[in-house]
Amino acid sequence: xxxxxxxxxxxxxxxxxxxxxxxxxxxxxxxxxxxxxxxxxxxxxxxxxxxxxxxxxxxxxxxxxxxxxxxxxxxxxxxxxxxxxxxxxxxxxxxxxxxxxxxxxxxxxxxxxxxxxxxxxxxxxxxxxxxxxxxxxxxxxxxxxxxxxxxxxxxxxxxxxxxxxxxxxxxxxxxxxxxxxxxxxxxxxxxxxxxxxxxxxxxxxxxxxxxxxxxxxxxxxxxxxxxxxxxxxxxxxxxxxxxxxxxxxxxxxxxxxxxxxxxxxxxxxxxxxxxxxxxxxxxxxxxxxxxxxxxxxxxxxxxxxxxxxxxxxxxxxxxxxxxxxxx
Amino acid sequence: xxxxxxxxxxxxxxxxxxxxxxxxxxxxxxxxxxxxxxxxxxxxxxxxxxxxxxxxxxxxxxxxxxxxxxxxxxxxxxxxxxxxxxxxxxxxxxxxxxxxxxxxxxxxxxxxxxxxxxxxxxxxxxxxxxxxxxxxxxxxxxxxxxxxxxxxxxxxxxxxxxxxxxxxxxxxxxxxxxxxxxxxxxxxxxxxxxxxxxxxxxxxxxxxxxxxxxxxxxxxxxxxxx
Numbered sequence: 001x002x003x004x005x006x007x008x009x010x011x012x013x014x015x016x017x018x019x020x021x022x023x024x025x026x027x028x029x030x031x032x033x034x035x036x037x038x039x040x041x042x043x044x045x046x047x048x049x050x051x052x053x054x055x056x057x058x059x060x061x062x063x064x065x066x067x068x069x070x071x072x073x074x075x076x077x078x079x080x081x082x083x084x085x086x087x088x089x090x091x092x093x094x095x096x097x098x099x100x101x102x103x104x105x106x107x108x109x110x111x112x113x114x115x116x117x118x119x120x121x122x123x124x125x126x127x128x129x130x131x132x133x134x135x136x137x138x139x140x141x142x143x144x145x146x147x148x149x150x151x152x153x154x155x156x157x158x159x160x161x162x163x164x165x166x167x168x169x170x171x172x173x174x175x176x177x178x179x180x181x182x183x184x185x186x187x188x189x190x191x192x193x194x195x196x197x198x199x200x201x202x203x204x205x206x207x208x209x210x211x212x213x214x215x216x217x218x219x220x221x222x223x224x225x226x227x228x229x230x231x232x233x234x235x236x237x238x239x240x241x242x243x244x245x246x247x248x249x250x251x252x253x254x255x256x257x258x259x260x261x262x263x264x265x266x267x268x269x270x271x272x273x274x275x276x277x278x279x280x281x282x283x284x285x286x287x288x289x290x291x292x293x294x295x296x297x298x299x300x301x302x303x304x305x306x307x308x309x310x311x312x313x314x315x316x317x318x319x320x321x322x323x324x325x326x327x
Numbered sequence: 328x329x330x331x332x333x334x335x336x337x338x339x340x341x342x343x344x345x346x347x348x349x350x351x352x353x354x355x356x357x358x359x360x361x362x363x364x365x366x367x368x369x370x371x372x373x374x375x376x377x378x379x380x381x382x383x384x385x386x387x388x389x390x391x392x393x394x395x396x397x398x399x400x401x402x403x404x405x406x407x408x409x410x411x412x413x414x415x416x417x418x419x420x421x422x423x424x425x426x427x428x429x430x431x432x433x434x435x436x437x438x439x440x441x442x443x444x445x446x447x448x449x450x451x452x453x454x455x456x457x458x459x460x461x462x463x464x465x466x467x468x469x470x471x472x473x474x475x476x477x478x479x480x481x482x483x484x485x486x487x488x489x490x491x492x493x494x495x496x497x498x499x500x501x502x503x504x505x506x507x508x509x510x511x512x513x514x515x516x517x518x519x520x521x522x523x524x525x526x527x528x529x530x531x532x533x534x535x536x537x538x539x540x541x542x543x544x545x546x547x548x549x550x551x552x553x
Contacts, residue, residue: 005419008415008418008419016405020405020406077398081396082416082420238394251336
């Protein structure tokens with residue numbers, strides 16, 4: 001039975017993929033293909049050592065990806081009506097996410113599969129607890145994404161803070177500031193991306209009434225959010241490594257700038273979160289490459305000006321187009 | 328004869344108790360209506376019966392092998408047509424496609440089965456799910472708010488289809504806020520209230536009068552106080 005259901009799900013996914021690809025505008029399709037090819041090429045050529053550490057990282061990455069696979073309740077209800085269809089669908093999704101590991105090394109792929117299979121099995125058996133007993137407190141800091149902040153990330157962000165704090169203390173004991181600052185930047189970066197790269201519905205954006213109001217409010221919210229993410233661990237790092245305050249302050253500023261960068265890119269490519277994520281990471285790589293020479297460094301402000309120009313143009317168009325369709 | 332026996336059924340979400348010690352018994356050959364206020368636990372009851380959610384108590388499904396459920400907010404896969412969705416559902420339940428029957432039923436619902444189902448309106452999507460469920464010939468049918476979003480003509484067709492289906496030994500449970508519709512087709516009527524359930528035997532006009540009386544009293548009291 002499970003084989004038949006797997007076949008059905010795979011056929012459904014192939015049909016959906018084929019039709020979705022046909023609908024992507026050619027320019028976006030070219031960009032996506034370039035990115036996919038270059039990532040595959042990079043993974044194939046990169047000489048990643050297969051050690052206990054790297055295999056553990058692969059396992060953790062796969063687990064992280066698996067936990068991000070969430071089905072809406074009505075999809076689960078539909079799939080559960082048919083024998084073994086929900087496990088078949090979840091298994092297909094988790095196995096699909098293991099494929100990138102195959103490009104790096106077959107052992108990484110095996111590890112990813114070894115994580116994906118028990119994860120699927122446990123997820124099918126275990127019913128997620130509905131946490132409606134936890135009150136969703138109104139937040140002055142997250143007016144736009146108050147729901148997301150309180151219901152989805154109320155555990156995630158404190159967990160990241162605790163993780164940064166624990167590693168920072170260990171780094172202090174070993175007098176290794178590099179470890180502390182890498183964990184600080186990495187942890188806050190992941191938090192910012194996870195919370196900010198959530199897609200809002202177009203009707204939600206429409207409540208801002210016009211482009212300039214939208215840009216002002218989202219900029220304020222982004223800066224406040226990023227400060228909340230980055231400030232507590234930075235305050236913790238300062239007494240642990242007082243002599244390194246310039247590096248900590250610089251990292252904090254970088255987080256704020258990266259958040260703004262992400263905000264602009266998110267709405268340049270809205271509603272496609274995939275394209276926005278791809279461009280965001282490619283953009284960071286490009287900026288890193290530019291910092292190699294002083295001439296490149298001088299180009300970075302122009303890159304940001306360009307981004308802001310497109311952000312302004314796109315958000316303005318978004319509101320004016322919506323106005324027209326109202327008639 | 329198919330039978331659904333619910334004994335001491337309880338269900339809670341966190342600290343919120345939705346169903347408390349429910350004892351109900353339904354037999355095939357009748358349409359069983361379920362009413363209750365918003366949040367009374369109608370959908371939760373259906374999800375317990377369909378094994379979609381864990382619960383405390385016992386639900387015995389005598390001679391019931393296949394269950395079909397229409398949720399209040401049905402899901403649709405992206406980029407597939409209505410016809411492909413029906414075929415997918417039939418294959419997933421290992422049922423043969425009866426194209427003639429499908430076309431006959433669709434003559435009533437008038438769905439554009441060659442168009443992407445994700446672009447259907449709420450009512451059309453509901454009709455598509457109903458069509459898929461009717462073609463599967465399930466032993467137990469759980470319909471959560473099937474009349475919501477349906478136009479008058481389609482609601483009438485649905486009522487008549489359900490009346491026909493009860494003769495085929497199917498056990499049918501229908502929840503709805505449309506009491507007049509429900510009473511017209513139901514053999515039994517269950518009310519869910521404050522976590523418990525009881526069968527109602529009054530006539531439609533008596534039930535409607537009771538609701539009207541309660542509403543009038545409450546609204547009057549509210550305006551007198553303020």
